Amino acid sequence: MIEAAMIWNEPNNKSHWDPEVDPEWLRFSEMAIMAGDAIEAENPGVTRVLGGISPIDPLFVQRLRSHGVLDHIDAIAVHGFPLDWNLWQIHEWPAKLDEIRAETDLPIWVSEVGISTFGAEEVQLWGLKRTAELLIGKASRIQWYSLYDLPMAWGATTRHREAEGSSYYRHFYMGLLREDGSPKPAAEEFARHTPDVGLAQWFHFEDHRLEEAVRWMKRLGVTYVRTGLSWADSFRPNALDWFDRQMEALADFDVTLTFCFTPEHRGMMPHHTSAPLVPEEFADFCAAMIRRYAGSARVAADEPMRLPAA
Template sequence: MIDSVMFWNEPNNKSHWDPEIDPDWSQFARMINLAGQAVAGVNPDMTRVLGGISPIDPNYITRLKEMGVLGNVDVLAVHGFPLDWNLWQINEWPAKVAEIEAVAPNHPVWVSEVGVGSFGAEEVQEFGVRRTAELLLDRVPRVYWYSLFDLPHSWEATTRHKEAEGSSYYRHFYMGLIREDGTPKPGLDAYAPHADRMGLMQWFHYEDPRLPLAVEWMKRLGVRRIRTGLSWADSFRPNALDWFDRQMEALQDFDVMATYCFTPEHLGHQPHHTSPPREPQQFADFCAAMVERYAPALPARATAGRA
C-alpha cells in the first residue's frame, strides 16, 4: 500500500516543529536518524523521504547533512506556495529546486507539496496549476499538488501563529481543487490532464468523512500517486488502528507516500504536536510499526525473483 514514507512535515517551519525547544535541529536530526534506521530495518527497499521543507532553505539541508541525516534518507523534498505565501515568484521554481540539488547532489528532490489557492480569484489557481505543471513535471521525479479538497471552514488550519498570519491564515481554506460543498473549481479542469503524472497531497483528519469521496474523485481523474499522513498523535486515539486500516485500504489502488508526524502531547517536551518528543526512539518505533503493518519487506524468494 505504501511506496514511500516521509519523516515529518515542514520541520523548518514553526507550524510543525518548535524552534524554541530545538533551535539547532539537533533533536530533530537524532529523531530522523533513528526513524530512518528503524524503517530500513523493517523494509530495506522502502524509499525514505525527509520531511518536505518550507521555506526552501539549502542552509537547513546542509545543517542536517552535518548531523548525518542524509545518510538515513533517500530523497529530499520541498514545499512551495509562491502565489500565496512565499516571497518569490512562481517562475523561480526550477531555481529553487536547483538550490537543494547543489548542496545534496546524491539525493533526488521531490516537490511533495505545491499549491495555489483560490482565495483571491479562482482564475489565479487555474493559472497556477497550468504553470506549475509546465515548470516542474519535467524537472523533478515527483510532484504532489496540495490539495484535492478545500479545508472546511469549521475546521482549524494547523498553524501556531493564526493571529500573526492575519488574512494569510484564511488562504489555508482555499487550497483545494474542489470546494467545501463538493463542486469543482476551474483549477480541477486544469489539473485533470496531468493527474497521471502530478500526484495529490491530501491530509485526512481522524475518521475523515471525505475519504470515500476523495477516492472516487482520484479514480475518476486517473490519479496514480497520493501523499497523506498517518499521525503519530492520532495513534493514541480510541480505535486508531481501525481508522489507519480503513484509510490504507481505501487508498490501496494508489502509490501512497505516508507522512509520519505530529508529536502526541503526552510524549513531548511541551504538550503540543510541534514539540520534539522526550524519547525520539518512540517516533522511530511508530514509523517502523506502520511500515511493518502496511508495507513489510517482501519474502526472500520474492525479492530474489525480482533481481
C-alpha cells in the same frame, strides 16, 4: 502500495517543529536518523523521504547534512507556494530546485505545491498550468496540494491562526474541490497533467470525505498520493481501525505516508510541534506503520501489529 515514508512534515517551519525546544535541530536530526534506520530495517524497498522543507532553504539542508541526516534518507522533499505564502515568484521554481541540488545528490520531491482560490478561482487555474510547465520533468515527484478545501470549522495546522491575517485564511482555499465537494475550474485542468502530477491530501481522524476523495482521485487520473498517519492520533481510541480504513481506501494508489505530530503527553512541551521526550518512540511508530502497511523484511506481514506503549 506504500512507495515511500516521509519523516515529519516541514521540519523547518515553526508550525510543525518548535525551534525554541530544539534551536539547532539536533533533537530532530537524532529522531530522523532513528526513524530512517527503523523504516529501512522493516522494509528496505520503501523510499525514505525527508519531510518537505518550507521555506525551501539550502542552509537548512546544510545543517541536516552536518548532523548526518542525509546519510539515512533516500530523497529530500520541498514545499512551495509562491502565489500565496513565499517571497518569490512562480517562475523561480527551477532555480529553487537547483539551490537544493547544489547541496545534495539525493532526488528532490516537490511533495506540496499549490495555489489558493482565496482571491479568485482563475488565479489557481493559471497557476496550476504554469506550475506544471515549470515542474514536470524537473522533480522526481510532484504532489499537488490539495484535493479538497479545508472545512472552515476545522482550523488549519499553523502557529498563529487568525493573527496571520489573510495568510491564515488562504489555508482553507487550496483545494481543487470546494468544501461542498463541487469542482473548481482548475480540477479539469489538473486532470490534463495526471499521472505526471499526483496529489497531497491530509485526512483528519475519521474524515468523512475519505471515500468520496478516492472516487475523485480516480476520476482525475491520479496514480500516486501523499497523505499522513499521525503519531499523536495513534493514542486515540480505535486509532488502528481508522488507520486501516484509510489505508484500505487508498489501496489502488502508490502512497507516500507522512509520519509526524508529537503526542502532547510524549513531547518535551505539550504540543504536536515539540521534540519528543524519547525519540525512539517516534521511530517505533514509523516501524510499526511500515510493518503493518508495507510488510516487513523481518517478520511475516500478517503478524499482529502492536503500537508502542504509552
